[in-house]
Amino acid sequence: MTDQFADPAALDRAALEEGAxxxxxxxxxxxxxxxxxDAETGEVLMxxxxxxDALAATxxxxxxHYWSRSRGELWHKGAISGQTQTVLELRxxxxxxxxxxxxxxxxxxxxxxxxxxxxxxxxxxxxxxLAPNGVPKLAD
Amino acid sequence: MTDQFADPAALDRAALEEGAxxxxxxxxxxxxxxxxxDAETGEVLMxxxxxxDALAATxxxxxxHYWSRSRGELWHKGAISGQTQTVLELRxxxxxxxxxxxxxxxxxxxxxxxxxxxxxxxxxxxxxxLAPNGVPKLAD
Numbered sequence: 589m590t591d592q593f594a595d596p597a598a599l600d601r602a603a604l605e606e607g608a609x610x611x612x613x614x615x616x617x618x619x620x621x622x623x624x625x626d627a628e629t630g631e632v633l634m635x636x637x638x639x640x641d642a643l644a645a646t647x648x649x650x651x652x653h654y655w656s657r658s659r660g661e662l663w664h665k666g667a668i669s670g671q672t673q674t675v676l677e678l679r680x681x682x683x684x685x686x687x688x689x690x691x692x693x694x695x696x697x698x699x700x701x702x703x704x705x706x707x708x709x710x711x712x713x714x715x716x717x718l719a720p721n722g723v724p725k726l727a728d
Numbered sequence: 729m730t731d732q733f734a735d736p737a738a739l740d741r742a743a744l745e746e747g748a749x750x751x752x753x754x755x756x757x758x759x760x761x762x763x764x765x766d767a768e769t770g771e772v773l774m775x776x777x778x779x780x781d782a783l784a785a786t787x788x789x790x791x792x793h794y795w796s797r798s799r800g801e802l803w804h805k806g807a808i809s810g811q812t813q814t815v816l817e818l819r820x821x822x823x824x825x826x827x828x829x830x831x832x833x834x835x836x837x838x839x840x841x842x843x844x845x846x847x848x849x850x851x852x853x854x855x856x857x858l859a860p861n862g863v864p865k866l867a868d
Contacts, residue, residue, distance in 0.1 A: 593856065606842065608857050609856070610852045610853075610856050621775060623763060629770075632772065677851050679850060680848070681774065681775065682842045686847075701822065707822045708819040708821050709822075710819060710820060712818045712820060716734060718749065718750045
């Protein structure tokens with residue numbers, strides 16, 4: 589699927605889970621979920637998806653790149669809005685099918701296209717409802 | 729796909745993104761990614777997937793339930809290991825295709841089957857390598 593990263597199918601389970609080879613496990617669509625977490629506050633800002641090109645661009649430039657599933661194109665987060673994300677650290681999980689980035693949110697510090705600092709601005713009740721949870725809206 | 733939650737296709741974009749109706753957008757496989765974050769430390773512990781039954785069980789019991797893609801069954805996290813996750817808050821994101829839970833990690837405080845407190849115990853270098861990042865291993 590990509591020759592930019594090691595092939596996870598070539599690793600045994602111990603190497604995949606405890607080894608030193610980065611072999612991201614893209615799914616059948618060539619995507620891997622990537623969580624962006626504010627490096628300073630710990631706030632989880634968003635989850636989006638990367639293909640191999642986006643992950644490579646993220647590592648090369650130090651700014652978060654994703655694959656926009658809705659637009660079907662490489663997405664340099666913040667290129668238009670100014671809300672770029674400087675990637676201070678990029679982690680993967682035990683079976684290498686998720687990315688976690690510690691980021692600094694640039695521009696106005698926002699992340700979400702709806703205007704909030706984090707995309708997770710609503711919390712669920714047990715009754716099927718959502719309510720605002722205090723995540724600030726920046727872009728009103 | 730499920731009658732346990734509102735149908736996101738019945739909502740317009742404004743209602744989906746800024747409304748008070750919880751209408752989780754399960755993917756074509758009936759799954760939604762769910763991030764577990766330590767409520768106290770802010771550490772991102774893991775990402776796994778929920779189907780509608782797992783999400784409903786999580787809301788009903790207050791303990792994280794996932795869908796195990798490898799075993800093909802409902803997975804009450806910690807039922808065997810003791811590493812249950814008490815869900816203090818459950819959030820969704822702007823377009824309701826991701827879940828974020830603030831949890832208390834029970835048992836020995838671990839999360840990962842490899843023995844670490846968080847699944848994200850390795851960080852990527854620019855050279856295709858992974859290195860330990862200081863996440864403690866509990867179950868040696």
